[in-house]
């Protein structure tokens with residue numbers, strides 16, 4: 404089922420959040436839908452609002468504007484808490500508890516508890532059940548926190564940079580566990596990550612944030628199919644965007660140009676003396692003499708992230724200001 408009435412893992416309408424009444428907006432005008440049953444990567448540069456969005460979805464923060472729904476219910480309500488698990492970056496666990504005590508607490512607090520799933524996640528990391536949580540390494544604590552989240556058997560699993568503390572082998576194991584969880588139980592997974600190569604084979608939906616706004620909320624395969632990396636002589640640039648748009652192209656090495664309907668969108672470009680390379684969202688056939696390559700998801704995401712202007716407002720804001 405698709406469309407506005409289809410069940411959604413996350414659905415935001417005009418969502419805005421700021422930490423202090425007079426502070427800047429960490430998230431604003433966010434409008435997106437993440438379908439159920441997807442493994443979604445939230446991607447964006449430091450400080451764009453990934454953790455804030457996950458905390459809103461987990462019910463730890465409340466929207467200041469608009470609304471966010473998780474599994475079509477209000478985050479933080481008893482129904483949402485029963486169906487959603489959130490793993491935050493600080494992973495609050497009781498340091499004096501043993502791992503076994505921690506899992507027992509999970510069992511007592513959750514009406515549906517999958518002890519085998521929780522214990523397997525811990526055992527896979529060779530963490531003794533008798534170890535005290537306070538004596539574990541950060542990566543081992545991540546595993547225990549993830550075991551608690553998986554044992555809950557949630558319909559929606561929210562993970563804020565779950566891979567950050569893990570060694571490469573553990574990252575592979577945890578991603579495999581998450582993929583199995585999604586495939587076997589239809590769990591919707593939303594995770595924020597800066598480790599783009601690991602998203603390539605695992606994520607099938609992308610939510611890309613820029614300056615507190617959602618720039619992409621899209622199927623990963625659709626992104627791959629609609630983008631191309633073009634290399635060719637630099638004087639062909641206007642064949643992509645048209646003469647009318649050339650003047651509005653940013654002069655720096657990075658920048659993004661939205662083009663009129665039916666033209667291509669140059670997401671990011673590098674221009675040398677004679678040659679240019681551009682990541683382009685293709686709309687229709689290409690004009691000119693280009694070497695065309697299909698980019699990986701990682702390359703597409705890097706292109707969008709590079710197009711961000713860390714010194715200034717997002718393109719959308721510049722456009723609004725100019726209007």
Ligand SMILES: Nc1ncnc2c1ncn2[C@@H]1O[C@H](COP(=O)(O)OP(=O)(O)OP(=O)(O)O)[C@@H](O)[C@H]1O
Nearest residue numbers: 422423428429447448449450451452453454455456
């Ligand atoms: N507790 C807080 N009080 C005030 N401002 C905050 C707080 N937490 C985050 N912010 C601000 O909100 C914005 C979004 O922060 P957030 O932590 O959501 O970004 P992020 O995308 O998760 O960053 P990172 O990739 O570095 O983890 C930033 O400008 C940040 O400074």
